[in-house]
Amino acid sequence: MHIEYFNYFYQVAKVKSISKVAKQIHISQSALSQQIQKLEDSLGFKLLERSNKGVTLTEMGEIVLKYSENIINTYDKMLSELEHGNEDTNTVHMEACPSISNYALPCSLYIIKEKFPSHKYELITNISSKIKDNVSNDISDLGFVYKKSDDPNLNYYKVGANRFVLVSSYYYNIPKEITVDEMMEYPMISMIVQDEVKDEIGNLLNKSNCSYDDMNILFQLDSIEAVKSSLHKKHGVAFLPYIAIKEELYNKHFKIINIKDFDVNINVFMVTKKEGHPSKAVEEFSKTFKEIGEKSFC
CATH class of the missing domain: 3.40.190 (D-Maltodextrin-Binding Protein; domain 2)
Structure with missing residues (x-):
């Protein structure tokens, strides 16, 4: 079994199209399809359902996709170490x-x-x-992560805490101090990748008989800088790490909105393999x- 098979499968699974990936890597669609077929034959399971609309993952395909990225990354790291030696x-x-x-x-x-x-x-x-x-x-x-896991192979060492604050444009029409109920009325800009932050905010909301789903989520963005850009345009409010907005606070581009009895502090851990x-x-x-x-x- 060649590592290229996993690489081809991974790319197709992400894009959900054999033809698009074939164009990107400059091989024929039939040749790419044959490479993935060889992976399926080698594993003994059908991984993709093919149709005129593209491809979808089978149940076995979902399992292979979960491990493919690690297999590819591990292989690339091995090649890097071999190339650079000591x-x-x-x-x-x-x-x-x-x-x-x-x-x-x-x-x-x-x-x-x-x-x-x-x-x-x-x-x-x-x-x-x-x-x-x-x-x-x-x-x-x-x-460096926010939460521990149950993986017995990993060690965690607390290195600090990250404080998340509710922030808006300095000129956004909102009081400097509000209640949880008042916060729920304002349009919220959230980050897609902040699962730990979402969980912590949800836990605090539960204490006030609210839930994260009750929040007035305007939209979700995938980076802190994108959220900052929306705040500059006075689109709403957002929870951001204090460490990421110190400059904007100093220059009075942003302001912190204090929420009564609502402090979002998340521990930061250094994680290593045991x-x-x-x-x-x-x-x-x-x-x-x-x-x-x-x-x-x-």
Whole structure:
């Protein structure tokens, strides 16, 4: 079985079209279809339902898709290590949730890099569930996530907390302090990837006999910067990490709206693999980060 089979299947499953992927990778549609057929024959299961409208995943196809990305990423990492040899042992591969990756860690990396100038750091933004999977599967050396999981292969070390605040444009017509019931009336801009934030807000709303589904969600966006852009246009309000809006608050572009008895604080954990064999660079990074912790965040 060739790794290309998984790669082809993964691309087709994501796009839901054999013809579109065939054009993108510059091979014929029939040749691509044959490659996926070989994967199906090798596994002994039909993975795709084909029709004039495109393709859909079978139940077995859903299972294969779940593991395909890890298989491809692991293979690519192996090739990278083979290509660079010992050089790659000085590289620390890490992943973090968007607000941590974009707004907290850059300063930490700079501080640790000064201490270990020969180290190389590769930081990728991802969602918590994938970060945990990638650390468990040796695709990443360590990660920074909001919540622990039940995976017995992983270690968690609390490195701080991220405070999420309700924020709006400085000129948006809303009082500086409101109640939970009042908050429910304002148009809310939410982030698609913030599952942990959604859960924490939902738990706090439940204490006020409300639910997350009762909120006036205007739309959902996939990045903090996209949410900021909507706030600048006075489209509504949003929960954002305080660390991501400090500049806008200082320049009076945004303002924080205080909600009575409603504080959203989410712990940040560094996650590593229990039974792994980390390089010296990974061990030194992990040890140093535990020492400097949250105070090194930007």
